[in-house]
Amino acid sequence: MKGSSHSSDDHHSRPRTFSETLMEENMDYAQDVILKWDVYAHKHHNFSSIFAHDRKEAKTFIQAVTALQTAMHYYVRLSSNSDKIIRAQKLMQTAMKRLEKEFYVTLSANRKNLDSESVSSRSSKASTRSSISDFYEDEASEEEDKKTTPSRGENTISESESASDIAMADLKSIADCMIASGYGKECVKIYKIIRKSIIDETLYYLGAENLSTSQIQKMEWNVLEQKIKTWLHAVKIGVKTLFSGERTLCDVVFESSEQIAQSCFTEISTDAAVKLFSFPENFARSKKILSPEKMFRALDLYEAISDLWPEIESIFSHESLSAVRSAAVAALLKLGDAVRVMLSQFEAAIQKDSSKSPSGGGVHPLTRYVMNFLVFLGDYNGAVADIVADWPSNARTPLPESYFSSPTSDGGADPSSAEITARLAWLILVLLCKLDGKAVLYGDVSLSYLFLANNLNYVVSKVRNSNLGLLMGPDWIWKHRSKVKQYLANYERMGWTKVISSLPENPTAEISPQEVRECFRGFNSSFEETYKKQSTWIIPDPKTRDEVKISLAKKILPGYRIFYQKYRWQYNREMGVESIVRYAPEDLSNYLSDLFFAVSGTSCKSSSYETSLDSSMTSRGR
Known part of the structure; x- marks a missing residue:
C-alpha cells in the first residue's frame, strides 16, 4: 500500500484503525490525481483545461480535493501527525493553484457563453444544477435520450444554452471546492476582475456615457437628444439583461455562500450602475433643458426609470447596493423637479402670449x-x-x-x-x-x-x-x-340678425308694393354687406362648417323663398333699371355654401414654440 511509506513517524506499537487506513488511502489517492495536474510541473507547456477537454478527469479532480479535505479535517481533529498535515496542506495548495487557473480560464474562455442574455434566460435551469456531478448526470441522461431521438433539431436544449449551462456548472463546482477549502478569496478576486470588466465594456458598447452637468450644458441640443435616445436603449438592456444576468451568474456560481455572491455582485456592479443613473440626474440639473418643448425628453427618462423600477428594486435589493437604488431615485426626483418647473413655464408662456389672432x-x-x-x-x-x-x-x-x-x-x-x-x-x-x-x-x-x-x-x-x-x-x-x-348660436344671432330681420315676420301677409320693394332692397343690401364681410371668415372643421351653413339656410331660405315666390312677378327686370329682386333662393343657397372656407392670408404663421414642439414630436416618432 502506497500510504505505508508515509507512516514511519507512527511510533506507537498499536495497530492502525480503519479510519486511519482510510484517511491514508484518501491522501494517497488525492496526491496521485493532484500532482498529475500540477500547474508548476507543466509550466513549460500550453495550459490545457481539464474541464474543457476531459470531463471525467475534472470530476475525478474535484473528488480528489474532497477526499483530501476529509483527510485534513481528520488529522487536524486528532491534533497529531503534523507531517501528514503539512503534506496535506502542500497538496491542497497545489490543487488550489490548479483550480484557480481553471476558474480564470473557464471565465475568460466563456465570455460569449456567459453573456448576460444567455445567463438571464437560462437562470432558472442553471440554478438547479447544484454540482458538476449533477450536470454530468444530466449530460449522461441526454446522451441516452439522443439514442432514441430521430434528429438534432428536436433537442429541447440548444447548443448555446448547453454551453452556458456547462460553463456555469463548471464555475460553480470550482467555486464550491475552493470556498470549502478556505480559498474563496482567491476565487472571488478573479471573478470580480473579469466580470467587472465585462459590465464596463458592455455599457461602453451600448453608448452609456458618464456625462457631467457641465458637459451636458455645453452640448448642442440635437447632439444631446441623440445621447438621450442612446441612454434609453442602454438602460433597458442594462437593467433587464446585463445586471439581471450578472446577478443570476453570481447567485449560481457562489450558491454555496450567499454572502460571497452578494459581495461579488455589489463590487462588480455598483459603480457602473450608479454611473448609468447619473446621466438622467445630471440632465435634469442642466439649465439647458428648462424650456417646455424639452419636457418630453425629461419625461422619456423619467418614464424609463419608473418602468424599470421593479427590476431595479429586485436586482439591487441588498443593503450593500443601496447606492444604486439611491441614484435611480435621485434621478427620478430631479427629473420630477425639472418637469414641474417646465409645466410652470408652459403655463406662464400661455399667459404671456401676445401673438395676433387670425384675421x-x-x-x-x-x-x-x-x-x-x-x-x-x-x-x-x-x-x-x-x-x-x-x-x-x-x-x-x-x-x-x-x-x-x-x-x-x-x-x-x-x-x-x-x-x-x-x-x-x-x-x-x-x-x-x-x-x-x-x-x-x-x-x-x-x-x-x-x-x-x-x-x-x-x-x-x-x-x-x-x-x-x-x-x-x-x-x-x-x-x-x-x-x-x-358660441355658434351667438355668432349667428349677432352676424345674421340684420339679414333675417329684413324680411317680414309673416312672408305670406299682404303688404303694399312699396313695402315689398323696401323689403327686397333691405334684404339685398344686408345680405351683400354680411356676405362680403364674412367671405374671409373661416370655420376649419368641416362638420361644424356644414352644420353652421345648414343652420343659416334654415333661418334665411324658407321665409325668403315664400316671399320671393309671392312677389317676384311684380318686379320683372326692365332694360336700364336696377333689378329689385336680385337673388333666387337657389342663388342664396350657393352663396351660403361658399362661406367659411379657409383662404390664403387668413391664418397666422406658426410661432417659434410651435415649430419647436413639432420638432420634438417628430423626433419622438409620434
Whole structure:
C-alpha cells in the first residue's frame, strides 16, 4: 500500500484503525490525481483545461480535493501527525493553484457563453444544477435520450444554452471546492476582475456615457437628444439583461455562500450602475433643458426609470447596493423637479402670449400649440401623474367647481389620475381665458364669437380624440361641446340678425308694393354687406362648417323663398333699371355654401414654440 511509506513517524506499537487506513488511502489517492495536474510541473507547456477537454478527469479532480479535505479535517481533529498535515496542506495548495487557473480560464474562455442574455434566460435551469456531478448526470441522461431521438433539431436544449449551462456548472463546482477549502478569496478576486470588466465594456458598447452637468450644458441640443435616445436603449438592456444576468451568474456560481455572491455582485456592479443613473440626474440639473418643448425628453427618462423600477428594486435589493437604488431615485426626483418647473413655464408662456389672432376667426396658433402639447403630455399620463402628485399642495392651482367635475363619477377612471386631470384641466382653462382676451380684440362681436367657437371646438376635438378624453371625462367634453354650440348660436344671432330681420315676420301677409320693394332692397343690401364681410371668415372643421351653413339656410331660405315666390312677378327686370329682386333662393343657397372656407392670408404663421414642439414630436416618432 502506497500510504505505508508515509507512516514511519507512527511510533506507537498499536495497530492502525480503519479510519486511519482510510484517511491514508484518501491522501494517497488525492496526491496521485493532484500532482498529475500540477500547474508548476507543466509550466513549460500550453495550459490545457481539464474541464474543457476531459470531463471525467475534472470530476475525478474535484473528488480528489474532497477526499483530501476529509483527510485534513481528520488529522487536524486528532491534533497529531503534523507531517501528514503539512503534506496535506502542500497538496491542497497545489490543487488550489490548479483550480484557480481553471476558474480564470473557464471565465475568460466563456465570455460569449456567459453573456448576460444567455445567463438571464437560462437562470432558472442553471440554478438547479447544484454540482458538476449533477450536470454530468444530466449530460449522461441526454446522451441516452439522443439514442432514441430521430434528429438534432428536436433537442429541447440548444447548443448555446448547453454551453452556458456547462460553463456555469463548471464555475460553480470550482467555486464550491475552493470556498470549502478556505480559498474563496482567491476565487472571488478573479471573478470580480473579469466580470467587472465585462459590465464596463458592455455599457461602453451600448453608448452609456458618464456625462457631467457641465458637459451636458455645453452640448448642442440635437447632439444631446441623440445621447438621450442612446441612454434609453442602454438602460433597458442594462437593467433587464446585463445586471439581471450578472446577478443570476453570481447567485449560481457562489450558491454555496450567499454572502460571497452578494459581495461579488455589489463590487462588480455598483459603480457602473450608479454611473448609468447619473446621466438622467445630471440632465435634469442642466439649465439647458428648462424650456417646455424639452419636457418630453425629461419625461422619456423619467418614464424609463419608473418602468424599470421593479427590476431595479429586485436586482439591487441588498443593503450593500443601496447606492444604486439611491441614484435611480435621485434621478427620478430631479427629473420630477425639472418637469414641474417646465409645466410652470408652459403655463406662464400661455399667459404671456401676445401673438395676433387670425384675421378670419380661425384656430389660433397658440391653441394648436397648447393642445398638441397637452395631447402629447397625455401620452405620458403615468409619469406626469406621479410628478404632479408630488407637487407641493400650496403650488397646486385650484379649479372652480363649476368648471370641472371629476371623471371618476362614471366609475371608468382611475382615481390616481385625479391630480394630472386637474392640472391639465387648469392649463386648458388658462388657454381659454387667454383666448377670451384675444377674442375681444376683434372689431366685430359676431367674429369674436366665431373665433371662440372655432378654438373651443378645436380644443374639444383634441381632447375627445386622444388620451386626454379618458383623463378629462365625458362630462367635461359634453359641457364644452355645449359651449361651442352656444358660441355658434351667438355668432349667428349677432352676424345674421340684420339679414333675417329684413324680411317680414309673416312672408305670406299682404303688404303694399312699396313695402315689398323696401323689403327686397333691405334684404339685398344686408345680405351683400354680411356676405362680403364674412367671405374671409373661416370655420376649419368641416362638420361644424356644414352644420353652421345648414343652420343659416334654415333661418334665411324658407321665409325668403315664400316671399320671393309671392312677389317676384311684380318686379320683372326692365332694360336700364336696377333689378329689385336680385337673388333666387337657389342663388342664396350657393352663396351660403361658399362661406367659411379657409383662404390664403387668413391664418397666422406658426410661432417659434410651435415649430419647436413639432420638432420634438417628430423626433419622438409620434
